[in-house]
Amino acid sequence: MEFGLTEEQQQIREEVRRFAENEIVPVAGEYDEEEKYPHDVVDKAAEMGLTGPYIPMEYGGAGYSILDTSIITEELFSYDPGIALSIVSTSFGCEAIMNFGTEDQKERYLEPIAKGEKISGAAISEPDTGSDVSSVSTRAEKDGDEWVINGNKMWITNGTVGDFFVVLCETNPDAEGRYNGFSQIVVESDRDGFSAEKITGKLGIRASDTAELVFDNVRVPEENLIGTRDAAFMQQMQFFDETRTAVAAQGVGIAKGATRAALEYAQDREQFGQSISEFQAIQHKLAEMATDTEAARNLTYKSAWKVDQGEDITKLASMAKEYASRVAVDVADEAVQIHGGAGYVDDFPVERFYRDAKITQIYEGTSEIQKNVIAREMLGKGF
Amino acid sequence: MKILVTVKEVATVEDEFEIEGTEIADQYLGADLNEWDDYAVEEAVQLQEAGIADEVVTVTIGPEDCEQTIRQALAKGADRAIRVWDDALEGVDLLDVEAKTEILRGVVEEEDPDLVLSGVQSGDDSWGATGVSLAEDLGFEWAAVVNHLEHDLEDGIASVRRELEGGVEELTDVELPAVLTIQTGINEPRYASLRGIRQAQRKELDVQSLADVGVDEGVVDSDLELTDMYEPESESDVTVWEGSAEETAGELGDLLRDKGVAP
Numbered sequence: 001m002e003f004g005l006t007e008e009q010q011q012i013r014e015e016v017r018r019f020a021e022n023e024i025v026p027v028a029g030e031y032d033e034e035e036k037y038p039h040d041v042v043d044k045a046a047e048m049g050l051t052g053p054y055i056p057m058e059y060g061g062a063g064y065s066i067l068d069t070s071i072i073t074e075e076l077f078s079y080d081p082g083i084a085l086s087i088v089s090t091s092f093g094c095e096a097i098m099n100f101g102t103e104d105q106k107e108r109y110l111e112p113i114a115k116g117e118k119i120s121g122a123a124i125s126e127p128d129t130g131s132d133v134s135s136v137s138t139r140a141e142k143d144g145d146e147w148v149i150n151g152n153k154m155w156i157t158n159g160t161v162g163d164f165f166v167v168l169c170e171t172n173p174d175a176e177g178r179y180n181g182f183s184q185i186v187v188e189s190d191r192d193g194f195s196a197e198k199i200t201g202k203l204g205i206r207a208s209d210t211a212e213l214v215f216d217n218v219r220v221p222e223e224n225l226i227g228t229r230d231a232a233f234m235q236q237m238q239f240f241d242e243t244r245t246a247v248a249a250q251g252v253g254i255a256k257g258a259t260r261a262a263l264e265y266a267q268d269r270e271q272f273g274q275s276i277s278e279f280q281a282i283q284h285k286l287a288e289m290a291t292d293t294e295a296a297r298n299l300t301y302k303s304a305w306k307v308d309q310g311e312d313i314t315k316l317a318s319m320a321k322e323y324a325s326r327v328a329v330d331v332a333d334e335a336v337q338i339h340g341g342a343g344y345v346d347d348f349p350v351e352r353f354y355r356d357a358k359i360t361q362i363y364e365g366t367s368e369i370q371k372n373v374i375a376r377e378m379l380g381k382g383f
Numbered sequence: 384m385k386i387l388v389t390v391k392e393v394a395t396v397e398d399e400f401e402i403e404g405t406e407i408a409d410q411y412l413g414a415d416l417n418e419w420d421d422y423a424v425e426e427a428v429q430l431q432e433a434g435i436a437d438e439v440v441t442v443t444i445g446p447e448d449c450e451q452t453i454r455q456a457l458a459k460g461a462d463r464a465i466r467v468w469d470d471a472l473e474g475v476d477l478l479d480v481e482a483k484t485e486i487l488r489g490v491v492e493e494e495d496p497d498l499v500l501s502g503v504q505s506g507d508d509s510w511g512a513t514g515v516s517l518a519e520d521l522g523f524e525w526a527a528v529v530n531h532l533e534h535d536l537e538d539g540i541a542s543v544r545r546e547l548e549g550g551v552e553e554l555t556d557v558e559l560p561a562v563l564t565i566q567t568g569i570n571e572p573r574y575a576s577l578r579g580i581r582q583a584q585r586k587e588l589d590v591q592s593l594a595d596v597g598v599d600e601g602v603v604d605s606d607l608e609l610t611d612m613y614e615p616e617s618e619s620d621v622t623v624w625e626g627s628a629e630e631t632a633g634e635l636g637d638l639l640r641d642k643g644v645a646p
Contacts, residue, residue, distance in 0.1 A: 012580055015574055
């Protein structure tokens with residue numbers, strides 16, 4: 001059993017920390033307040049290769065493992081979740097292309113993402129389709145050698161800034177079984193009939209772009225189909241282990257960042273003639289925050305490591321996602337409490353962490369869905 | 384053209400610290416690549432990217448622990464690294480400029496570079512002397528505190544701009560082979576890219592002993608001894624104005640006039 005990070009992994013963490021301290025921290029408040037996509041920061045991150053670190057070397061990426069990627073995600077999220085999500089989400093949807101795409105598709109789509117020239121997105125949720133993914137109603141119909149797509153997608157990360165989206169469409173309504181008959185099709189944002197409207201007023205991760213997408217008779221060539229026709233649900237399912245582990249890493253990062261901020265504040269703030277970190281009530285809070293974060297980290301790293309070993313870890317990934325997101329929310333809550341009134345205004349980053357943390361319990365499967373998955377696996381019920 | 388960059392892992396200190404004897408207590412110390420060396424590495428890598436340099440080699444004097452720091456330079460684009468260490472260097476409190484000069488001279492003679500870049504100084508010891516001392520010892524031309532280097536180096540001439548005291552700068556030409564000590568701000572050091580970090584793990588990091596670089600163990604003997612470590616008393620005050628530029632510019636103007644800096 002080996003719990004240590006390699007020298008290379010420590011180096012990655014150090015360099016990402018340097019980047020975040022210099023490039024993210026000074027501007028985090030501004031992008032949050034203005035609900036503005038951080039193009040400048042994302043461009044700099046791309047130069048460093050933070051966009052699509054897991055994309056293989058031959059397509060311009062760094063070929064990093066899920067564990068390596070989790071370390072990067074954790075570190076970025078510990079400084080600012082909104083900008084961090086903007087950076088790590090530039091390759092959303094690309095995991096499908098990487099695993100099921102043709103050589104031509106990989107060259108066409110992965111390279112520009114790794115180089116930071118393009119931004120991608122995954123379009124799954126719809127106005128009436130959240131946790132029940134099998135109710136997707138965006139329709140793709142074959143017309144000659146083209147797909148014609150109609151429908152709406154909701155809550156799509158990078159919706160107004162993305163260059164292409166991997167869209168989950170219904171391609172065979174007559175298919176038997178509720179999980180059959182869906183396909184993943186790449187839709188470029190410059191296609192006629194494609195439009196995106198930015199969703200504003202989010203509680204947190206406000207630097208990250210979220211939008212509703214509308215497909216009105218959008219035509220794409222048949223070679224934009226990723227993998228096997230009608231088998232998208234099975235394809236998508238395979239990435240749940242990865243994507244849920246990634247959100248778990250986000251939660252660990254948020255908890256780490258909130259703890260760091262609270263520890264610093266507790267040592268600076270003086271009351272009753274001493275630093276408040278001298279009070280046992282504060283010390284116990286800090287101790288619990290650090291312990292919960294470490295437990296979430298270990299669960300997350302184990303989950304990431306198992307994905308890298310090629311193991312099927314449905315239950316473990318859901319455990320990591322559910323637990324780490326809960327820790328993120330709890331720790332951010334305590335961090336604000338330690339700050340007292342100062343934590344209730346935007347003078348300190350904990351106010352942002354508190355708002356940002358909540359999304360980790362909602363996206364990539366709510367906490368309730370994760371618990372359903374865990375129990376289902378325990379009870380051997382299949383899906 | 385071959386460029387040799389001298390790099391060093393330096394001790395970094397937290398804002399609040401305690402001194403124990405002639406050392407800062409361990410718990411307040413960290414380690415990082417010397418800031419000035421980061422600029423020197425960047426300058427060398429830019430010369431390589433411009434097609435002027437063919438090879439960038441780094442050299443450090445340090446124990447195995449510093450390899451992770453030294454790999455930062457490889458991740459940013461240096462081709463290979465040399466680390467000089469020896470049992471004779473273990474436990475040496477103070478490796479003085481003379482010793483560093485002798486060791487580095489051994490490496491320069493072996494590598495035969497056209498240009499040696501070093502940081503102006505190290506962030507911890509701050510001798511600010513090694514680069515120039517090395518040049519003198521080798522009989523190389525040198526320029527200290529360089530804050531601009533023309534990227535042509537035609538006819539074996541390096542055109543540099545260097546900082547003198549009191550805000551004065553000098554433009555001068557230096558004949559190669561030469562040693563330039565690089566000032567911060569000469570460029571904008573890059574972040575090591577993830578691909579760079581990955582590739583750096585496979586780059587050559589050659590460990591050499593004193594004997595390998597042709598230096599006698601007696602090199603560690605020094606006439607210098609560290610006798611005391613203390614925090615200097617601050618001799619001047621700083622004035623900080625809170626507020627926007629519109630609100631505070633006038634106050635700064637008044638102060639500068641009072642002090643006789645501005646007419």
